[in-house]
Amino acid sequence: MSIIERMAELLGSVPQTHQKPSAAGEGADTQERDLIERVAGNLSRRPNLPGEKGLAGDPRARDRSARPIGRPARTHKVDRDRLRRQSMIAPDGERTLIAESFRRVKRQILANVANPKPGAPPPNLVLVTSALPGEGKTFCAVNLAISIALEMDRTVLLVDADVAKPSVPQALGLEPGKGLMDVLLDRRIDPAEVLLKLDIGKLTLMPAGTAQKHATELLASDAMRELLHEMAERYHDRIIIFDSPPLLAASEAGVLASQVGQIVVVVEAGKTSEGVLKDALGRIDSSKVTGLLLNKGEIPGLGYGYGYGYGGHG
Numbered sequence: 001m002s003i004i005e006r007m008a009e010l011l012g013s014v015p016q017t018h019q020k021p022s023a024a025g026e027g028a029d030t031q032e033r034d035l036i037e038r039v040a041g042n043l044s045r046r047p048n049l050p051g052e053k054g055l056a057g058d059p060r061a062r063d064r065s066a067r068p069i070g071r072p073a074r075t076h077k078v079d080r081d082r083l084r085r086q087s088m089i090a091p092d093g094e095r096t097l098i099a100e101s102f103r104r105v106k107r108q109i110l111a112n113v114a115n116p117k118p119g120a121p122p123p124n125l126v127l128v129t130s131a132l133p134g135e136g137k138t139f140c141a142v143n144l145a146i147s148i149a150l151e152m153d154r155t156v157l158l159v160d161a162d163v164a165k166p167s168v169p170q171a172l173g174l175e176p177g178k179g180l181m182d183v184l185l186d187r188r189i190d191p192a193e194v195l196l197k198l199d200i201g202k203l204t205l206m207p208a209g210t211a212q213k214h215a216t217e218l219l220a221s222d223a224m225r226e227l228l229h230e231m232a233e234r235y236h237d238r239i240i241i242f243d244s245p246p247l248l249a250a251s252e253a254g255v256l257a258s259q260v261g262q263i264v265v266v267v268e269a270g271k272t273s274e275g276v277l278k279d280a281l282g283r284i285d286s287s288k289v290t291g292l293l294l295n296k297g298e299i300p301g302l303g304y305g306y307g308y309g310y311g312g313h314g
Contacts, residue, residue, distance in 0.1 A: 076196045076205075079173025086171065088139065089146045091200050102147040105264070108290055110148070112262055113239065122232035123261035126290075129244040129253055131280035135268035136295040138167045141243035144264070148239050149201035157195075157231060159206045161242040161256055163215045166208035168243055172198070179209030183227065184218040191227065219255045228259055247280040257284040266293045 083090045089099050113123045128141035145158040159180060160168035169176045178194045196205040212218060231240045242260065245253045257263055263284060267277060281289070 074197060075199050076174055077199050082171070082173040086139065088171070089143050091146060091150055098143065099147065102143045105144055105291065105293070106148050106151075109144075109239070109262060109264075110151075110154075112290060116261070121259060121261040121288075124236075124239050125228060125232050125242070125260040126239060126262045126264065127242045127244050127257055127260040128264045128266065129257070130246050130266040130268070131248050131272050131276050132268075133165075133246050133249050135246070135266045135272065137246070137266045138162070138171060138243050140264065140266050140293055140295070141241055142168060142171050145203060145241045146200055148241070149203035151201075153237060155202040155204070155235060155238045157204050157206060157238055157240045159240060159242045160208040161219075161252070162245045162250075163208045163211065163219075163252060164245060164250060168205065169207055172205070174205070176207050177209075179207030181209035181212045181215065181218060183209070184221060184223045185210075185212060187223060191230070216251045216255055219252050225259070247283050248276065254283055257288070261288065262290045263288045264291050264293055265289060266295050268295050 080090050080092065087098060089096070089102065109126055116123050126144075128137050128144065130137040141158065145156050148154050149156040158168065160166045161180060162168075163181055166176060166179075174196065177196075178189070180194075183189050183191050183194060191206070194206060194209065196207065198205055218224065231238070242256060244256050247253045247257070247265075265277075265281065
């Protein structure tokens with residue numbers, strides 16, 4: 001029995017799909033931590049810090065929770081050729097096995113969105129992660145986002161939350177810019193200012209933004225909780241996909257996992273041991289695991305492929 005099959009015994013059956021493989025600080029002292037918490041979580045409720053000019057009195061800073069996270073007017077063109085070279089879904093291309101594969105993934109996710117659990121985090125907040133780096137989580141997050149964005153009645157916000165090593169803009173052929181970290185650190189920034197409307201269905205991207213050594217504290221801040229609330233509640237047709245850091249490589253992943261309603265865990269065949277996978281799954285709430293995704297697994301007579309195991313939660 002394979003690793004994914006043994007782990008999936010707790011989550012459900014493992015249907016198979018077939019594709020070729022794809023390229024897939026903490027330690028702040030007390031003073032720094034206090035500063036970050038004040039800046040990220042309580043900026044709108046305190047007097048100005050030394051050197052700030054009118055920040056606490058800025059109505060945009062005070063009333064972010066009252067401002068919807070809108071859709072930017074400018075549309076950015078995604079590099080279709082780059083998508084095809086990476087074996088990703090090209091929305092204007094032919095019907096492919098990879099597209100069919102992610103249709104299966106999104107159906108389970110959308111079914112869970114339609115049946116939220118009382119008292120649980122919103123199921124339209126979906127985290128895509130892995131145990132270790134290089135297992136293909138960004139590949140899967142982008143494909144999942146594109147697949148859902150092609151639905152007739154869904155909008156998708158893809159958030160590059162792997163703030164230490166962001167790679168979503170590169171995968172789409174876009175230039176990185178301000179994003180999630182900038183919004184959390186400076187509450188004067190309207191989230192809509194950093195969103196990139198893409199020319200694929202109803203898909204919008206929020207880049208990771210400017211690198212911050214206190215990323216974990218920012219993701220655990222009041223500002224992040226407010227932002228997630230806005231993302232989840234303001235537009236009920238919106239699915240938010242987070243490309244997360246690996247669970248065993250960055251503490252940010254655990255913080256994000258605690259705040260979302262669904263988690264998809266990517267596992268690279270022949271690389272991730274059963275012990276490593278168990279360790280990773282032990283760090284998150286298993287009831288949120290919508291599926292295990294086996295990536296780059298060789299199937300006799302069919303080459304490489306992806307296997308999906310769903311837990312049926314939700």
